[in-house]
Structures are given as C-alpha cells and as structure tokens.
Amino acid sequence: DKIKVALNGYGTIGKRVADAVMRQDDMTLVGIAKTKPDYEAYVAAKKGYAIYAVDPAKAESKFKAAGLSIAGSNEEMIKKADIIVDCAPEGIGEENKKLYEKLNKPAIFQGGEEHEVAGTSFNAAANYDQAIGKQFVRVVSCNTTGLCRLLYALDKAYGIKKVRATMMRRGGDPNDIKRGPINAIVPDPIHLPSHHGPDVNTVLPHIKIDTVAVKLPTTLMHMHYVNMNLNKTPSREDVIATLKQYPRIWLIPPWLNIKSTADVIEFGRELGRPRNDMMENVIWEESVSVDKEGELNLFQAIHQESDVIPENIDCIRAMTGIEKDGAKSMEKTNKTLGLGS
Ligand code: NAD
Numbered sequence: 001d002k003i004k005v006a007l008n009g010y011g012t013i014g015k016r017v018a019d020a021v022m023r024q025d026d027m028t029l030v031g032i033a034k035t036k037p038d039y040e041a042y043v044a045a046k047k048g049y050a051i052y053a054v055d056p057a058k059a060e061s062k063f064k065a066a067g068l069s070i071a072g073s074n075e076e077m078i079k080k081a082d083i084i085v086d087c088a089p090e091g092i093g094e095e096n097k098k099l100y101e102k103l104n105k106p107a108i109f110q111g112g113e114e115h116e117v118a119g120t121s122f123n124a125a126a127n128y129d130q131a132i133g134k135q136f137v138r139v140v141s142c143n144t145t146g147l148c149r150l151l152y153a154l155d156k157a158y159g160i161k162k163v164r165a166t167m168m169r170r171g172g173d174p175n176d177i178k179r180g181p182i183n184a185i186v187p188d189p190i191h192l193p194s195h196h197g198p199d200v201n202t203v204l205p206h207i208k209i210d211t212v213a214v215k216l217p218t219t220l221m222h223m224h225y226v227n228m229n230l231n232k233t234p235s236r237e238d239v240i241a242t243l244k245q246y247p248r249i250w251l252i253p254p255w256l257n258i259k260s261t262a263d264v265i266e267f268g269r270e271l272g273r274p275r276n277d278m279m280e281n282v283i284w285e286e287s288v289s290v291d292k293e294g295e296l297n298l299f300q301a302i303h304q305e306s307d308v309i310p311e312n313i314d315c316i317r318a319m320t321g322i323e324k325d326g327a328k329s330m331e332k333t334n335k336t337l338g339l340g341s
Pocket residue numbers: 008009010011012013014033034035036054087088089090091092096110111112113140141142173304305308
C-alpha cells in the first residue's frame with residue numbers, strides 16, 4: 001500500500017516536498033494545508049492537490065471568495081494521513097506537534113525547529129537507520145544538510161580530525177521581501193562559533209567542527225568555504241573521486257564555466273529543473289585542494305530552497321518503514337527527482 005502523506009505548511013519547502021511526493025510510486029499526497037488563499041494555493045488547486053484550511057473558522061470565507069474549494073480542516077487532513085510533513089514557519093512546528101501527539105500521527109519537522117522537538121535529527125546518507133520507526137524526526141536545515149552530506153562522505157573515506165566552515169548565507173529567499181540585508185555584510189551570529197557546528201553534531205556527533213556565518217545581500221544560494229584536517233592524506237583527485245560517488249554532491253568541472261551562484265541557478269534553469277532547483281551540494285572541482293598534511297579546502301554552493309527535499313522523501317520511507325535500506329531509498333529518490341543529471 002502507498003504511504004499517505006499530508007503537507008502541513010505549504011511555503012518554500014512545503015510546496016517542493018508536495019511535488020516530490022507526487023513523483024514517488026510508493027507515496028500519495030493526501031493534501032496540503034494553507035492558512036489563506038494566495039497564488040501558491042491557486043497553483044496547488046491547478047495541480048489537483050486537495051487544499052485543507054489551517055484555521056477553517058477564519059479561512060473558509062476567504063477561500064470561498066477566491067473560488068477555491070477546501071476539503072476540510074488540517075486536522076481532518078492529518079487524520080487521513082499515515083505521516084505528516086510539517087513545513088510551517090520556524091517555531092510553529094513545535095506548536096503543531098501537540099496536534100500530532102493528540103491524533104497519534106508521525107511527523108517530520110524542518111530545520112527551523114530545535115533538535116529537541118523531534119529528538120532525532122536526520123540526514124539520509126549519515127543516519128537513515130536512526131529514523132526507522134520513529135514518531136518524530138527533524139530534517140536538518142539547508143546549511144546543515146549541505147555540511148552533513150560533505151562531512152559524512154569525507155569522514156567515511158579519510159577520517160576527519162577537525163572542520164572549520166564559513167557559511168556565506170543568502171539574506172532571504174527570492175520571494176521574501178522582509179529579510180535582508182540589502183546593503184551590508186552581517187556577521188550572524190557575532191558570538192562565535194555559530195550554531196551550525198552543534199547542529200551538524202545532532203546528526204554526526206563525533207565530528208569536531210567550528211562554524212561561522214555571515215548574511216549577504218543575495219537570495220539565490222548559500223556558499224560554504226570548508227576547511228578540514230583529515231587523518232589520511234589523499235590527493236585532490238582521490239577526494240574528487242570519493243565525492244563523485246554521491247549523487248547528492250555535484251562536482252563542477254572548470255569547462256562548465258560556472259563562476260558563481262548565479263551561474264549555478266542558471267544551470268538549473270537550463271537543465272529544466274522545476275523552479276530551477278539544484279538539490280545537490282554544488283562543489284567547484286577546481287576549489288578542491290589538499291596539502292601534504294591532509295588539510296583540505298573547498299567551496300560548495302547550497303540551494304537553500306531545495307537541498308532538503310530529497311532528505312524529506314527518504315525520511316518518510318525510513319519513519320514509515322516502507323524501505324529499511326537507506327541506500328535503496330536514496331537511489332529511488334535520486335532517480336525520481338533527477339539528481340546528478
Ligand atoms: P515559508 O514561510 O515559505 O512557508 C511556511 C508556510 O506555512 C506558509 O505558507 C505559512 O502560511 C504556513 N503556515 C503558517 N502557520 C501555519 C500553521 N500553524 N500550520 C500550517 N502552516 C502554517 O517557510 P519555509 O521557508 O518553507 O520554512 C519552513 C521550515 O523549513 C522552517 O522550519 C525553516 O526553517 C525550514 N527551512 C527553510 C529553508 C529555506 O531556505 N527557506 C531551508 C531549509 C529549511
């Protein structure tokens with residue numbers, strides 16, 4: 001039987017997870033929950049998704065006036081589902097947890113929630129097995145997902161002594177007019193190190209890592225500068241070959257002439273990706289360097305709007321137990337979402 005998935009929260013992350021669920025042959029979409037009618041609700045209706053209202057008492061007349069029919073309340077949607085993917089704004093997931101507990105339903109939270117809300121934090125390559133059979137799991141944030149993919153691969157191959165990473169973060173998502181900066185570089189947080197290191201440790205507890213982050217006037221992607229000391233001393237070619245084994249890591253050769261995050265997103269457009277999504281870590285092959293003492297440096301670009309989408313799909317399979325082999329789940333997700341091609 002197909003797993004029935006409900007999307008509670010349908011914004012940047014939620015709408016992408018919904019579309020990704022639709023591409024899986026072992027899942028169906030029960031519906032999506034919206035607080036109010038808007039252009040995203042309009043498109044969801046066009047796609048044939050059942051729309052449920054987060055607060056029907058407030059929203060019903062608005063949906064009616066917009067000519068959009070609603071299938072019921074989000075509570076009714078949740079009752080029909082085998083699992084809920086909560087993509088509500090940061091902090092609201094914790095509120096929604098009470099509803100999932102009341103209805104005794106499993107739910108996936110996103111990186112805006114604290115680790116403690118779920119008790120298990122997830123990255124498919126790093127700890128798929130830990131999510132099997134759990135009621136609550138959190139898919140870590142976009143930055144943490146990007147770091148976990150990279151660090152898991154390199155730690156497995158060479159052993160990591162210590163990581164230092166600088167996150168150059170997008171100020172806001174493209175449709176997010178309330179965030180910034182528009183004319184500054186903002187150390188965020190100023191107090192060092194940043195929370196990203198401890199967040200990596202919720203998935204990979206044994207990795208020694210210090211992180212810092214700044215926010216920049218851009219909306220397209222994050223960029224990470226990553227430095228680490230390895231236990232072994234591979235050549236840069238070895239490292240590139242290791243990373244190429246992971247379809248969620250895309251090594252960009254110099255001849256592609258991708259010089260910036262703007263080119264990465266343009267590449268997504270050229271590939272015909274939905275919403276120009278680049279769900280892979282995008283690593284510049286030319287930036288990969290290793291010295292004689294096993295110190296490695298590289299640049300990777302992370303598409304904040306989409307890199308967590310494949311991880312949410314794998315998390316659904318792990319929690320419901322429909323696929324207990326993480327490698328098989330990832331292979332299926334990679335193929336259905338067209339990763340690495
Ligand atoms: P968003 O603001 O784009 O979307 C959230 C949606 O939830 C909105 O449509 C909002 O109306 C709706 N909503 C509000 N209250 C709700 C409620 N009580 N129940 C259900 N829905 C409700 O937010 P987003 O960027 O998609 O972020 C969602 C989560 O994903 C956050 O935890 C965030 O930290 C995390 N995340 C975001 C990004 C990113 O770059 N945007 C990347 C990775 C993880």
